[in-house]
Amino acid sequence: MLDYDFMRTAFAASGVAALLAGTVGFFLVMRGQTFAGHALSHVGFTGATGAILFGLPPLAGLVGFTFVAGIGMGLFGEKLAERDVAIGMMLSLALGLGLLFLHFYTAAATQASALLFGNVLGVDSAALLTLAALALASFAALAIIIRPLIFASLESELAEARGVPVRFVSTAFLAIVAVAVAECAQIVGVLLVFTLMVGPAAAAQNFSRKLMGGAALAAGLALAEAWGGLTLAFYTDWPTSFWITALSGLVYLGSLAVRFRAR
Amino acid sequence: MSALSFDKVTIRLGGRDILRNASFSIEDGEFVGMLGANGAGKTTLMRASLGLLPLSAGEVRALGRRATRGNPEIGYMPQNRGALAGLRLRGWDVVASAAIGARFGFVTLDKAMRREIDWALDMVGARELARRSLGELSGGERQRVLLSQALIGKPRLIMLDEPLISLDPGHQRNVVEIARRICDDLKVAILFSAHELNPLVNAIDRVLYLGHGEAVIGAVDEVVAGPVLSRLYGAPIEVVRAGNRYYVMAGDVDVEHDAHRHDHHAHA
Numbered sequence: 191m192l193d194y195d196f197m198r199t200a201f202a203a204s205g206v207a208a209l210l211a212g213t214v215g216f217f218l219v220m221r222g223q224t225f226a227g228h229a230l231s232h233v234g235f236t237g238a239t240g241a242i243l244f245g246l247p248p249l250a251g252l253v254g255f256t257f258v259a260g261i262g263m264g265l266f267g268e269k270l271a272e273r274d275v276a277i278g279m280m281l282s283l284a285l286g287l288g289l290l291f292l293h294f295y296t297a298a299a300t301q302a303s304a305l306l307f308g309n310v311l312g313v314d315s316a317a318l319l320t321l322a323a324l325a326l327a328s329f330a331a332l333a334i335i336i337r338p339l340i341f342a343s344l345e346s347e348l349a350e351a352r353g354v355p356v357r358f359v360s361t362a363f364l365a366i367v368a369v370a371v372a373e374c375a376q377i378v379g380v381l382l383v384f385t386l387m388v389g390p391a392a393a394a395q396n397f398s399r400k401l402m403g404g405a406a407l408a409a410g411l412a413l414a415e416a417w418g419g420l421t422l423a424f425y426t427d428w429p430t431s432f433w434i435t436a437l438s439g440l441v442y443l444g445s446l447a448v449r450f451r452a453r
Numbered sequence: 454m455s456a457l458s459f460d461k462v463t464i465r466l467g468g469r470d471i472l473r474n475a476s477f478s479i480e481d482g483e484f485v486g487m488l489g490a491n492g493a494g495k496t497t498l499m500r501a502s503l504g505l506l507p508l509s510a511g512e513v514r515a516l517g518r519r520a521t522r523g524n525p526e527i528g529y530m531p532q533n534r535g536a537l538a539g540l541r542l543r544g545w546d547v548v549a550s551a552a553i554g555a556r557f558g559f560v561t562l563d564k565a566m567r568r569e570i571d572w573a574l575d576m577v578g579a580r581e582l583a584r585r586s587l588g589e590l591s592g593g594e595r596q597r598v599l600l601s602q603a604l605i606g607k608p609r610l611i612m613l614d615e616p617l618i619s620l621d622p623g624h625q626r627n628v629v630e631i632a633r634r635i636c637d638d639l640k641v642a643i644l645f646s647a648h649e650l651n652p653l654v655n656a657i658d659r660v661l662y663l664g665h666g667e668a669v670i671g672a673v674d675e676v677v678a679g680p681v682l683s684r685l686y687g688a689p690i691e692v693v694r695a696g697n698r699y700y701v702m703a704g705d706v707d708v709e710h711d712a713h714r715h716d717h718h719a720h721a
Contacts, residue, residue: 333559341554344540344547347531348602351503352555353523399541399586401550 191424196311200430203313203321204416207373208386210325212412214332214370215387216394216405217363221343224388225274226263226364229281230371231383233259236284238305238375239291248305249317253324253372259284260368264361308379308431310420321373328369335362340401377416378431385431386412389438396445411441454517456481456610456642457502459668462511464494464501471497473666474511479644481609484636485670486653487646489663490686490708495646496532498663499612502644503529516609523555528603528611528641532618533596537587544583544590544598548574551602573601576638577631593624600631604639611635612644617652625652632656649709650677651698677701 191197218227237255238248259280266276292302304312313321332339338359342349350356374383390411398404419434426433458478464471471494479485487495500506501513504520513520515527537547548570553560562570574580579597587595596616603611613632617625629645633656636643647653650660654673661670662677664685669676676682677699682690686703693700701709 334557337550337554337556337558337560340550344537344542344550345531345602348529348551349554350505351500351522351527351529351531352525352551354555395541399543399546401542401546 191421197420197424199313199315199318200310200420201417203318204310204377204420204430205413206318206321206325207370207377208390208412208416209409210328210370211374211383211386212390212394212409213405214328214367215391215412216408217332217339217343218367219388219391219395220340221363223364223367224384225277227367227371227387228384229277229284230256230260230263230364230368231375231380232281232288233284234372234375235288235305235380236291238380239288239295239301242301243291243295247317248301249320249372249376252375253369256368256372257365260364260366260371261361264357264364304379305375306379306381307429308375308377308382310377310430313376317376321376324369325373328366331362331366335359339363378434382431382435385435385438386416389442390415393442393445396442396449415441454481455479455514456483456516457644458514459498459501460512460514462501462513463509464497464506465509466497466506470509470666472501472663472668475666475668476511477661477668477670479610479642479661479670481642482636482640484633484643484656484658485645485661486650486657486659487644487661487663488648488650488709491648493663493665493685495663496614498668499529499614499644499646502612503527525606526609528606528608530600530603530611530613530616532614533599533616537595537599538592540587542586544579544585544587544595545570545574547587548583548598548602548605552605569605570601573604574598576604576635577601591624593620593627596620596624596628597631600628604635608641610642610644614646615648616645617647617649622652629653629656650701654697654699673699 218224234252234256237251241248241251295301338354342354342356342359346356370387371383374386378385391408393411394404394408398407415434415437418437419430422433423430455478459475462475463473489495497506501508502515502520504522515524549562552566552570553562571580574583577597577600579601582590582594583598600616603613616628629652632643632645635641645653659670660673660676661668662685665687667685669681669685677692679691682692682701686708688703691702693702700707
């Protein structure tokens with residue numbers, strides 16, 4: 191399996207994306223912001239289709255749009271209720287725009303399917319390099335804000351009183367989420383971003399009571415699911431994204447069982 | 454020097470004066486209970502003392518300097534709205550996250566910080582409780598673990614916002630006793646807000662009563678009396694005293710008790 195060049199690239203790309211998505215997803219779930227991650231992926235769809243239409247690399251459009259949208263979301267709504275509506279509106283508007291861009295682009299069907307459901311085997315070495323560099327930058331940024339982020343996520347009022355710039359931290363975090371979403375979309379597609387960002391993270395929170403340990407577990411689970419999915423896809427010839435979602439769902443179910451038996 | 458002083462302070466929020474030209478001060482090492490109806494501004498007053506709110510007029514000084522955000526000499530416990538009740542993290546980790554949460558960069562806990570966290574948990578009798586996840590604790594136990602956070606950093610003023618809310622009488626007494634002991638042992642000033650006077654009355658040195666934009670501080674017998682409270686509530690108030698218990702009555706309604714009855718439904 192690893193004799194093939196495209197498989198080696200696919201393993202590397204999905205590994206990079208899974209590690210980032212698992213880690214970032216852990217904090218996204220802890221903050222109860224999974225909906226924001228979902229919306230960002232849809233914005234990414236608009237970015238990618240727009241980029242294709244204008245002859246740019248889809249990855250650039252994907253990352254660019256999610257990044258700007260992530261910062262916008264962070265600066266925007268304060269209250270959760272308002273945020274839900276605002277995010278929902280942005281989500282549908284983004285998908286609608288993406289549809290329009292696809293409409294103008296002739297080879298719509300294959301591109302749309304790759305964007306929506308991922309095409310990890312189509313990642314070339316240039317894209318892999320971009321993914322790795324973006325992931326490295328995201329991990330560095332996360333390491334810088336990690337302490338205030340955890341504090342603000344658990345006890346935002348106290349964090350504010352202790353002088354944590356809560357708004358800045360949450361905006362910076364959403365920018366990191368945006369990059370993770372874009373990386374994930376490259377592997378499993380815009381519609382299935384949840385499977386690497388939320389599935390492993392939610393499972394890790396059922397398995398573990400620790401913070402850093404839980405985040406590491408989420409990253410490990412995401413990596414195992416991504417590589418497992420690739421392997422299964424290689425031998426069955428079924429779509430990679432299907433196998434990743436199946437493994438992610440299974441692991442999550444297992445974690446629920448563990449959690450409820452522990453009670 | 455006062456632990457906290459308000460000098461002719463006006464705070465306007467949403468077009469309403471929460472405080473109007475209010476002046477009072479809390480002395481070093483003093484345990485003050487803060488009371489007042491819902492919306493009288495108890496939380497607002499604490500937030501202003503933490504430098505989180507703009508003042509329309511006047512000056513707030515905490516521990517000798519103008520109130521600014523992130524003053525490490527102030528310990529604070531915000532009102533617990535139950536957001537942490539479902540958390541599966543260990544209490545110790547939550548306290549630790551708060552202790553180093555204001556620092557950027559990949560900071561790790563050093564030995565001194567670990568010792569301080571254990572010490573703070575010991576002070577509130579929650580060292581053992583903190584081994585369990587917050588979600589497994591009862592409301593009163595969780596409150597004690599969270600209370601330890603206000604002790605970290607060796608504060609000289611501690612503000613506790615409604616720490617008795619939705620606790621049963623036994624846990625209420627427990628939290629008040631812990632606060633009194635902290636005040637005595639550590640020589641810190643404590644501002645403790647509550648919606649009923651009776652659980653606090655034997656422990657506090659003075660009472661700060663808010664209402665109608667005013668803040669009145671003094672001994673319990675001076676403040677919790679018909680004439681003062683009638684002004685603060687804007688309605689005729691009669692105070693009935695039975696032994697060491699006070700009943701603040703507007704007509705035949707117990708205002709302190711009834712205004713907050715809804716809080717007692719959510720026993721954890």
